[in-house]
Amino acid sequence: MTTATQPRGETRTADHPLAPHTGPLRRAARWWPAPLLVVLFIAPYSALPLPGLLDGPIGSPGNLQLLALCLVFGALATGYDLLLGRTGLLSFGHALYFAAGTYVTNTVMLEAGLPFALAALLGLLAGVALSAALGAVSLRVSGIGFSMVTLAFAQAGSILVQRDPGGVTGGEEGRAAPADKVPAAFVGIDHTANLYWIALAYLVVVLLVVHWAVRSPTGRVWEGIKENERRVEVLGLRPYGFKLIAFVLAGALAALGGIVYLLLTGGATPQTTTSDFTLSLLVMVVLGGSGTRWGPLAGGILYTWADHRLGDLANSGAVADLPAVLRVPLSQPLFLLGALFVAVIYLLPGGMARLPARLRAARTTTARKETTRS
Amino acid sequence: MSTVVLLTLTGLGLGALYFLVASGLSLIFGLMDVLNFAHGALMSIGAYGTWWAASGQLPGAGFGGAGFVLAVVFGTTVGTLAAILLELTVIRPLYTRPREQILATVGVGLAVPALLSAIWGADARPFPGPHALSGTFGLLGAEVPLNRLVLIAAALVVLVALKLFLGRTRHGLVVRAGVEDRAMVTALGIDVRKAFTLVFAIGGAAAALGGAIGGLYFGSVDPEQGTSLLIFAFVVVVMGGMGSLTGAALASVAVGLVQQFANYYTSAGLGDLAVVALLAALLLVRPRGLTGRLA
DSSP states (O other): OHHHHHHHHHHHHHHSSSOSOOHHHHHHHTTTHHHHHHHHHHGGGOOOBOTTTSSSBTTSHHHHHHHHHHHHHHHHHHHHHIIIIIIOOOOSOHHHHHHHHHHHHHHIIIIIOOOHHHHHHHHHHHHHHHHHHHHHHHTTSOTHHHHHHHHHHHHHHHHHHHHOGGGSSOTTTOEEOOTTTSOGGGSSGGGHHHHHHHHHHHHHHHHHHHHHHHHSHHHHHHHHHHHOHHHHHHTTOOHHHHHHHHHHHHHHHHHHHHHHHHHHHTEEOGGGGSHHHHHHHHHHHHHHOTTSSSHHHHHHHHHHHHHHHHHHHHHSHHHHTSOHHHHHHHTOHHHHHHHHHHHHHHHOTTOGGGHHHHHHHHHHHHHHHHHHHO | OHHHHHHHHHHHHHHHHHHHHHHHHHHHHHHHOOOOTTHHHHHHHHHHHHHHIIIIISTTOOSSHHHHHHHHHHHHHHHHHHHHHHIIIIIGGGTTOHHHHHHHHHHHHHHHHHHHHHHHOSSOEEOOOOGGGSSEEEETTEEEEHHHHHHHHHHHHHHHHHHHHHHHSHHHHHHHHHHHOHHHHHHTTOOTHHHHHHHHHHHHHHHHHHHHHHHHHHSEEOTTHHHHHHHHHHHHHHHHOTTOHHHHHHHHHHHHHHHHHHHHHSOTTHHHHHHHHHHHHHHHHOTTTTTTOOO
């Protein structure tokens, strides 16, 4: 997390005092994601310890796995925000398309014996087809009805996976990916760095796609739909089609994420199909700041990291020594998450992405008060 | 024949349970535009409150006879208080931000079951129920468990009471008018917000009652029970047309019956899928639900 924010903070402080930006400096400052990407790219070679944030050096397989998960979930949250923050659609069924990518790819490899590349392509296609079909139905209701219908579809998918029809999904245990079908470079603890780079590549793809889509003419219409759907209709456009495009694009990105997740965790588990999974994506987006470019990414990284570390905290000795009133709630990560979520909604409207602006506003108001006083 | 009778009554019992959750959900949504994701948690609170009281913690309450009635009253009261608390502390400060209201209830809906399982464990707790209600009765050759009838009766009582409240009282009139057009009611000088807490209390009471006697139907209570029922309650609300009580009643009967019959005549688990398929088909034909209300 510190590696992610440090360069950003530096550029902010670097360009802030020079309020009327000089040309070349401003242009250079716009490229701040590039050095960050380089830092993330060479992270597997680093033996630097980050005490408090990670156990042991960054380059160790366990930490690389955690970092890769953070990147994947950051990317997933960014893709999900295409619906929530860009188009104003509150979908509660995003887990379904993620799980479609994971399960279809895994099942095709296991049952049909196809190689990974072909299975991954089929998984992606399945995600696209599923989101197109279900999106076409659920977008017939608007507003909160849409949320409920997507939730119902996702729940049906989750039940189907857990019932294990014909033994293809593995029921509540899930199924491990076949080691002989996945390329050897992606299997085993020695190759964690490769998986990390795959996750990083997925993140870059999602960021580019979202950036490009939001800037496109369709993206402008999405923004209009988010602000005022009726007005878009008055302009002579049909919001339905545009919303469906957003839904399918987000579904495709989620399915791709599911395939990366399959490689990363080496199997498909039914936890990824549940509504809790979608809710965790929602928490990431709101935590980071929906509708911003970097907010969902930051929220996803922070959430995933906290999720792993909170588990350690819940089992740690510091919590076990507390009195029962404090110990019992603190031993439940989901309770902490739910409470944290409510707290963010109250105390931090707009998420972490709005934090710098709020701090700056607070600083100027206090500064102004002091000048008026003197 | 006996199978059909048993399945019908079981389906109606399940539908009654859905109605108890969905009626409050539908009213809250119709009046306040808040989709209450914590409604399942209210139901769980009612179930755990009843179980806690009945297992000897509350003097006079127990799993038999009058003690059980007291336990159910206690559980329903706790659920109602929790609903009022939820409205006052979580929903009220966010009146100007409708999207955030929903997200806040999502957070509460995550936290409450986690808290329940932290206190009483994640495993299901047995819920014996009074001896008088654990038997069966014969109807057209079928042996039907009595607790189905209890559920159906409770749902009917709640339906009639709500209808009377909405149709005959002044507060009910304000609620109905608010569901129809909130801005107009406010323009006429009536503070609709006062009705919000009332509607939340009514919805919470119905859900908690559902949780309390739902324990009879399932024979146990567990922290995730309410949340898993909530999803079918959502389906009922969408199918019935949001904000419509009659629609919710019709839809819950349909959903309960379809689920039971599909579960019995096809493989288990397909009932849940059949319900979702029914929802999709209905949305394709009538996007505004059974009663044609605006979504």
